Amino acid sequence: MRTLWQLDTVSPMPFADENLSRRVEVVPYRSAWAAEGERLITCLRSLLPDATSVEHIGSTSVPGLPAKDCIDVLIQVPTIEGSDVAEILSSRGYRRRPEPWNQEEISFGVTYRKQVFAPPVGARSCNVHVREQGGHNVRYALLFRDFLRADAYGRSVGSVQDAIGAERDGPGRLRTDQSSRSGDPHAKAANRWAEEHNWQPYP
Numbered sequence: 001m002r003t004l005w006q007l008d009t010v011s012p013m014p015f016a017d018e019n020l021s022r023r024v025e026v027v028p029y030r031s032a033w034a035a036e037g038e039r040l041i042t043c044l045r046s047l048l049p050d051a052t053s054v055e056h057i058g059s060t061s062v063p064g065l066p067a068k069d070c071i072d073v074l075i076q077v078p079t080i081e082g083s084d085v086a087e088i089l090s091s092r093g094y095r096r097r098p099e100p101w102n103q104e105e106i107s108f109g110v111t112y113r114k115q116v117f118a119p120p121v122g123a124r125s126c127n128v129h130v131r132e133q134g135g136h137n138v139r140y141a142l143l144f145r146d147f148l149r150a151d152a153y154g155r156s157v158g159s160v161q162d163a164i165g166a167e168r169d170g171p172g173r174l175r176t177d178q179s180s181r182s183g184d185p186h187a188k189a190a191n192r193w194a195e196e197h198n199w200q201p202y203p
Contacts, residue, residue, distance in 0.1 A: 015095060015118050019069070019125050026066050033060040037071050040126060044075060047088055052076040052133045053202075057141045062148040071126040074141055076133040080113045085130050093120025094128060107136035142201045147190040150197075 037056035044054045058072030059065050077083050086096060094117040096102075102116040114137070115130040131138050193199065 014098060015121075017121050018118060024068055026068055028066050029064050030060075030069070033067075033071065034063070036124060037061060037073065040071055040073055040124070044073060044128065047092060048075060048085060050077075051085070052078065055142070057129070057145050058127075061145050065148060069125060071124065073126065073128050074138070075128060075130045076138060077130060078133060080115060080130065080132055083130075086115055086117075089117050089128065093123070094118065095120070097127075105137055107140055110136060112137045139201050143190050143194055143199065144186075146199060147193050151189075151193060 034056075037060065041054045041056060045051070048054070053074075053076045055061075055074050056071065057074045058070075059067030060069075060071050075085065077085055090096065097116045097118055102114070104111055104113050106112075112132060112135045114132075117128040117130070119126045119128075129141075131141075
């Protein structure tokens with residue numbers, strides 16, 4: 001069975017050409033996602049050599065994990081204000097997502113600015129997340145990726161539902177508000193794993 005879940009989103013994505021404009025489909029893991037993520041990272045690094053980092057995040061970055069067929073990439077920049085990232089990406093056809101949740105997010109009670117871009121028309125489905133380096137929202141995205149890569153049980157229990165829930169909240173949205181998920185067993189497990197393995201976002 002190709003599709004594991006099909007869920008109607010609350011509202012369509014703003015760009016009608018996108019495959020996920022009306023429905024969310026979670027499909028079995030595809031080995032091609034890793035290579036597709038690397039190609040997108042290489043492209044974005046060439047466009048944004050001054051970015052702090054460019055990384056594959058989200059469900060498609062975790063081997064073996066079912067996911068929606070949309071590559072999520074995180075670009076870290078020192079600051080969003082005054083950054084030329086939006087101008088550069090727009091010049092190459094990337095389209096900034098206008099929804100409120102794609103402008104800012106709350107993590108551990110702190111509000112962080114961000115930008116999220118859809119791909120150029122006709123390009124591979126993706127979300128390009130631009131966040132300021134060092135925030136809790138950045139840590140959360142990287143921690144869950146690395147935790148799920150390391151933990152087969154975490155991959156099999158609840159992770160897919162989290163991925164679906166994030167998309168039901170809106171296109172391009174990855175949940176990073178841990179302050180509202182203090183009782184979430186997956187968040188607790190991830191933080192416990194980080195402590196046990198002395199995990200840090202970067203060496």
